[in-house]
Amino acid sequence: MRSVLQVRAVIIMTALLLLLASAVPGALTLGTQAAFAANTTYYVSNSSGNDANNGLSQTTAWKTMAKVSGITFQPGDRILLKSGDTWNEKLTLKGSGTKASPITITSFGTGNKPLITANTPNSGVIYGKNLSNWLIQGLAVKAVPSANLTYTNKTIGILVDYDTTAVHSGLQIDGNEVYSTTPDSNTYGINIVAYVPGSTFGAVANDIVISNNKIHDLGWYAIITGGWDTANSKSFNSQETFGNLYVVGNEVTNMGNQGIVVGNARNSAIERNVVRAAGQANSNGYGPGGLWYVSSRDSVIRFNEVSEMKDSGSGYDGAGINIDWYCTNITVQYNYSHDNKGNGFTTMSNNGGKFLNNKAKGNKGEQSNGKGQIALGNFTGARDLSTGARNMVVANNTIIVDVAGTNAINTAFSDDGVTPIAGLWTGNSIYRNNIVLKSGVANTSVFSFALNANIDSSWENRIYSSNGLTFVASKNGTTYNTLSAWQTATGYDSGTQLYGLDNALPSTVSNVTSTLSNGYVQLSWAAATDSGSGIAHYNIYRGTTAGFTPAYTSMVGESTGTSFMDNARPKSNTTYYYKVEAEDYNGNNGSASAAHTAVTGLIP
Secondary structure, eight states: OOOHHHHHHHHHHHHHHHHHHHOOOOOOOSOOEEOSSSSOEEEEOTTTOOTTSOOSSGGGOBOOHHHHHTEEBOTTOEEEEETTOEEOSOEEEOBOOOSSSOEEEEEESSSSOOEEEEOOTTEEEEEEESOOSEEEESOEEEEOOSSSSOSTTOEEEEEEEEOSSSOEEOEEEESOEEEOSOSSSSEEEEEEEEEESSSOOOOOEEEEEEESOEEESOSSOSEEEEEEETTTTEEOOOSSSEEEEEEESOEEESOSSOSEEEESEESOEEESOEEESOOOSOOSSOOOEEEEEESEEEEEEESOEEEOOOOTTSSSOOEEEEEOSSEEEEEEESOEEESOSSOSEEEOSEESOEEESOEEESOOOOSTTOSEEEEEEOOOSOTTTOOSEESOEEESOEEEEOSTTOEEEEEEOOOOSOSOOTTSEESOEEESOEEEEOTTOTTOEEEEEOTTOOOOEEEOOEEEESSSOOOOEEETTEEEOSHHHHHHHHOOOBTOEEEEOOOOOOOOOEEEEEEEETTEEEEEEEOOOOSSSOEEEEEEEEESSTTOOOOGGGEEEEESSSEEEEOSSOOTTOEEEEEEEEEETTSOBOOOOOOEEEEOOOOO
């Protein structure tokens, strides 16, 4: 009988085959016309336009998406769709801009976003091939389904695919609303696909930004990037395909299966996204994740919040944030993952994954990778490329264990048939985490380390419990009920200390001031106080209005002292508002400071 993970591997690979093989680049049925000239603005209105018009003014607007689809646009062109209008037809985009003169499609007028809605089997409601230097902004896109959550004849809200005729660049998909009628549907949100003629290939597209979109009530994926090997008809696993891919500021809610999945990326970032309530529909065994990389390297996941994940009825997965197989040097930092059916944070087979300065709370761990708020595993879907779990770091996280039967950190060994087993897990360390065992919660523990899933070192963790004495951890099936017994038997946790719980809030931060350093804002403030466990660090938040609400998506970092330089992608010569709050070692947050106004200089 196959194990759950073996079944999962078959399901994942089958899903990728169906996903990418069916996403054949959409053939155009219209003749292609050249637009009149570069740097031209075109207007389109379904309510008042006519395709016989020249499209050069609001009163002489074109009418249909078919008309727009027949034009090859030039650098600097702008296609403006009338706000409040609806088109029940597919839109195909053609042409390329330049970095200095991108092509833009957006709206004009007042009212609701212009809506494009269609059922487009195995293609996009908005579709583009080899789009370079395009901005798709401020549109509403409704993917009309033809079935429940199945992979056949899926409709994708926005689909862009690339071939290898050039290294493409400069796509931005910003500020759109992409949705369907129900999460139990054969629909996707935003999909970027590279078609590659062989099992190895370098860069296909660079400088892609997917930002500030609201994506909801769709079936399979809110956002996904990936590759397809056309020569061998299989998924393409490369860490080089997409460079400088930036997924930022998106809000994903009520998805049938997955949230945000970035594959085949390098030097990329997933930042400031909210993913809530994915995994809502039955997927026939394909477990979902909230936000994750797969087949990627040298990239970050920062300032995101993931919550309320379910498992699509699969019985596994349902985790918040994941480093999936064939990933190298992925850093997960300053994220909050809470109240998910699976783990808060998890890994598959990877090398160099780091979980730093995150918060995990309320996760149930009801899946095959263990019961940890943070679960480290080595499952792989590509044994030729990635096996084991190596050089991982779990440090400076706040881990609140408040669900019965769970633990702070666990390891889980997946027997993928790779031999020898020795050496598959090596170089892994856990240190300086704040682990809070909430009172009145049954059968919780600090660590659970499985046989063959080795942690090389653990040290200087802070463990909090109601009596200040509780410590339970297991290794290789043996449970240790005191810290001293654990230390003696395993050699772990030199410098680890036990403390009582702290329910007191830190004081409010005050006296925030700022100076400029090489254009960046350098903040300082008066130290806060905490009557319990003490101040662990300060959270620094940045907004564009004084009344903004601090959240992980507006965080720019943490500081253990009373000063901080904001280098989290600020813009030059821009007014920002900063708030600072103190957080203690139990994860209690004091009230944020009053908003402090600062203006950046010229940032190099």
